[in-house]
Amino acid sequence: MSxxxxxxxxxxxxxxxxxxxxxxxxxxxxxxxxxxxxxxFSTGTVSRPSKFIGLDNYRSMLEDEVFWKVxxxxxxxxxxxxxxxxxxxxxxxxxxxxxxxxxxxxxxxxFTPTILPMIAVANIWLFFYTPEIGLLDQVxxxxxxxxxxxxxxxxxxxxxxxxxxxxxEAGFFMIFYLAALQTLPPELEEAAKxxxxxxxxxxxxxxxxxLMPTTLFVLINxxxxxxxxxxxxxxxxxxxxxxxxxxLLYYIYEAAFSFFDQNYASTxxxxxxxxxxxxxxGQFVILDKRIHYx
Amino acid sequence: xxxASHSATLGTPRRRRLKFGTVLETGAAWLLALLWLLPLxxxxxxxxxxxxYATRFxxxxxxxxxxxxxxxxxxxxxxxxxxxxxxxxxxxxVQFILCTLAAYAFARFEFRGRDFAFALVLVQLMIMPxxxxxxxxxxxxxxxxxDTITGIGLPYMASAFGIFxxxxxxxxxxxxxxxxxxxxxxxxxxxxxxxxVPLAKPTYVAxxxxxxxxxxxxFLWPLVITNSQTTRPLTVGLAIxxxxxxxxxxxxxxxxxxxxxxxxxxxxxxxxxxxxxxxxHAGIK
Numbered sequence: 001m002s003x004x005x006x007x008x009x010x011x012x013x014x015x016x017x018x019x020x021x022x023x024x025x026x027x028x029x030x031x032x033x034x035x036x037x038x039x040x041f042s043t044g045t046v047s048r049p050s051k052f053i054g055l056d057n058y059r060s061m062l063e064d065e066v067f068w069k070v071x072x073x074x075x076x077x078x079x080x081x082x083x084x085x086x087x088x089x090x091x092x093x094x095x096x097x098x099x100x101x102x103x104x105x106x107x108x109x110x111f112t113p114t115i116l117p118m119i120a121v122a123n124i125w126l127f128f129y130t131p132e133i134g135l136l137d138q139v140x141x142x143x144x145x146x147x148x149x150x151x152x153x154x155x156x157x158x159x160x161x162x163x164x165x166x167x168x169e170a171g172f173f174m175i176f177y178l179a180a181l182q183t184l185p186p187e188l189e190e191a192a193k194x195x196x197x198x199x200x201x202x203x204x205x206x207x208x209x210x211l212m213p214t215t216l217f218v219l220i221n222x223x224x225x226x227x228x229x230x231x232x233x234x235x236x237x238x239x240x241x242x243x244x245x246x247x248l249l250y251y252i253y254e255a256a257f258s259f260f261d262q263n264y265a266s267t268x269x270x271x272x273x274x275x276x277x278x279x280x281x282g283q284f285v286i287l288d289k290r291i292h293y294x
Numbered sequence: 295x296x297x298a299s300h301s302a303t304l305g306t307p308r309r310r311r312l313k314f315g316t317v318l319e320t321g322a323a324w325l326l327a328l329l330w331l332l333p334l335x336x337x338x339x340x341x342x343x344x345x346x347y348a349t350r351f352x353x354x355x356x357x358x359x360x361x362x363x364x365x366x367x368x369x370x371x372x373x374x375x376x377x378x379x380x381x382x383x384x385x386x387x388v389q390f391i392l393c394t395l396a397a398y399a400f401a402r403f404e405f406r407g408r409d410f411a412f413a414l415v416l417v418q419l420m421i422m423p424x425x426x427x428x429x430x431x432x433x434x435x436x437x438x439x440x441d442t443i444t445g446i447g448l449p450y451m452a453s454a455f456g457i458f459x460x461x462x463x464x465x466x467x468x469x470x471x472x473x474x475x476x477x478x479x480x481x482x483x484x485x486x487x488x489x490x491v492p493l494a495k496p497t498y499v500a501x502x503x504x505x506x507x508x509x510x511x512x513f514l515w516p517l518v519i520t521n522s523q524t525t526r527p528l529t530v531g532l533a534i535x536x537x538x539x540x541x542x543x544x545x546x547x548x549x550x551x552x553x554x555x556x557x558x559x560x561x562x563x564x565x566x567x568x569x570x571x572x573x574x575h576a577g578i579k
Contacts, residue, residue: 006404011484013405020396021411023452028418031429031502038429079323088326095323102324108566109327115569117511119529121474123536124333127340127544133349135336167330172573179574216514228424231513234533249425249514257518265428274423280420 018241038266057267078226080162088170093177154244180214341549361549374531397460418454500572
């Protein structure tokens, strides 16, 4: 009976899993491996079929100035977006969790960007950044600043892209902090009050450490998003001017579908996959150590 | 007496400072909220006013619906709505079925290689389909699914996130309920349908809302895989409509933008609490 039961368990388990497994393998595992394989081949044309070229794609990638530019941009994008959006998210969560007048309305405002498509949002932000008639310049003019071509200047364009990403993500991250804050026992705050601790001390010494697992979770999401969130570029800059705002995934798209060099795009994708793998490994290492203060 | 007055003079400024701090904080929270709503407020302003008021803010400006009429006539929004709707619902239905079956297997069956298979599933949390656009496009063209609604949805239908979420939920359901159903003669699929699925309803609602808003807003993969009006979802249609090359007027673009976000935005405003709780629920697991 017992062995028949386990055999049946085996069969049922795999049968239930099969439909999802087929799709997962076809669109996640197979393409990840195929990407690596394709990076060793040249892009085929009608007259010249694709052939094995070893590391040539990687060599031209290392000599490709745009690749380095894009990688650098992506790092700045991550550095600019992640800490600020997490800090704002935490601030929002603390505010919305407290006794704030019009709390529901405020929470809704913070969260709204999360459910709006980036592509639509970029349309509106485009107006903010438009020289002279745009909102940014109109407000600037009130204070006597000269008009500025925000998206046309290589010095400011990446900052503009970062601002949108922060605005889009902060409310989303707030939700996770809010959920975590609601699980904290209220006795903690009462005890701190009795001890005469200020709100800031309480936050720094008690709340923030207790929120560490949430911060870690949000951090990982934010890092992944800094490689994934490129939709706004299609509307605002198309990576320009002079690739000053291009990001890795956008460059992959361009290589594959504007320049039709699929195999070079695969090589670039390998770099992206490597980055994601590093994040995944980092996550496991940190989770192993467990930054729990419980 | 002196002690009392002393403490009173000490007490008042302290209370006033506290109150002042609270007012300041409330003000800051409201200001941030306003800042966060600003793009949307501006979109409404521009879309409902004639174009000469697009950059001039005058409270007496006349209201108009012309921009919406123009946007509607300049791009096939009705078709885009239909495409997005078909894509989002087909993804959701298949996700529910596939993720339920797989989550049930992971939660309640012991089979060889289960943990390894689960680890392989979780890989998708890190490597989402939009990262693999190049190879997935190749696969789709081999399958003849380029420029089809199925082609947009297929890479997302087996969702690691959905499997993970439902597995966690199924694991919390007491086994005694399952045993009771088995005594009554239910098979594994009946048990799934009669015990697990009804009890996991909040998770389905949460996952459903997250999935719908994700795919309603998704852009990169649909852009890659579609190339005609009959398949393009709203996001891709909107990007083409508002491209500078199309030379469309500013207020008309904002009207089109509002058309594209309206259904989800209205749903969000109506079921705000549900949305926020769903994202929370999905995030904690």
